[in-house]
Amino acid sequence: MTTPRIGLMIIGDEILSSKRQDKHLAQANELLKPRGLAVSWVKILGDEPSLLQENLQQSFAQAQAQTDIVFCFGGIGATPDDRTRQCAAQALKLPLVRHPEAVAEIEAQFGEAAYPQRIHMAEYPAGAAIIPNFYNRVPGFSIEHHHFMPGFPMMAKPMMEWVLNTYYAHLTQSPTIEKAIRLIDGQESEWVEFMEQFEVEFPTLRLFSLPSIDADHKRTIDLGVEGLEEQAVAGYKKLVAEAQRRGCQWQALL
Incomplete structure (x- = not known):
């Protein structure tokens, strides 16, 4: 069996402007290397919708053709500059819908304060599955071999580990x-x-x-x-x- 290529998309204007330094690549390597897996490519993208949608569209097509696995970090919050959820839906030509499990998690965490804004973080491209967030219960989501997580490294690392254990345990090889x-x-x-x-x-x-x-x-x-x-x-x-x-x-x- 051919091992899929693994890519990372690190999303956020703050990374491009160096206001924050990326930690996702190092964390991904920490999780992948003991499994005998490695990162094949990394893209750092800003929050510009057209560029983000274009790159996601290309990445979805590549993943479908070659079964690539892509981990995406950042831009899935509820503020106007968080556009990853919307761009993923547009790239797949799918509507954004509220995922019932994500709604339940966000309501359980925030109660009435989940409305009117935080609940938008439960809106994913139709057909997505949730990724549990063990830090604050606001899930990420998976669709078409892509796994979307927050830009906060302390949240993203255990979420990526859960994805690897849940969907890709069979890919584990002897470590190099x-x-x-x-x-x-x-x-x-x-x-x-x-x-x-x-x-x-x-x-x-x-x-x-x-x-x-x-x-x-x-x-x-x-x-x-x-x-x-x-x-x-x-x-x-x-x-x-x-x-x-x-x-x-x-x-x-x-």
Whole structure:
């Protein structure tokens, strides 16, 4: 079975303006990596309705064609600048309807104060299913392999975990590991041919090269592999042997 690609949509003008720093990508990786899964792509979008609808429309089409899984964070509140629910409905050409389970949750949490504004947060594209919110009982929703959650990371993380456990437990695979060395005063160009040969020899591993230049203009390269443990260890030994053969100064990275 082919593992679906996993995408993230992080929605909100406050992220684009840097008023808030994104935490959803890091949290998603924390949840996915132990399951042997990984993020394939990330989009950061503002609250502009036309752009949001356009991107959701493309994402729904892609998910339907390739069974991608998409986690969306932000813009599902009740204020005028929260437009994700409406844009999702428009992208799917579906009406917004009040979900009875979501209504019950919001009424249970807020009582009479649920009206007239908070109750709008129970309005989803027709056919959506709720995602329980363990923080304040205002649910998110799922539809067409897309899962919509609040922009607050402390709410979104347990909601994403619930989605993974509820809908995608069958996708769990053996977790991967990373092993890397740091080359001191290295140049990436000197390693290109070796890296090309390495990828032929170890096709199941992800080979990565991360160059850095510090404040004193000293160069380093973090050269490493990610994959299942047995293959990753074998690939790592190959990197070490090559560094030693070349007489490079290097150190192991944890």
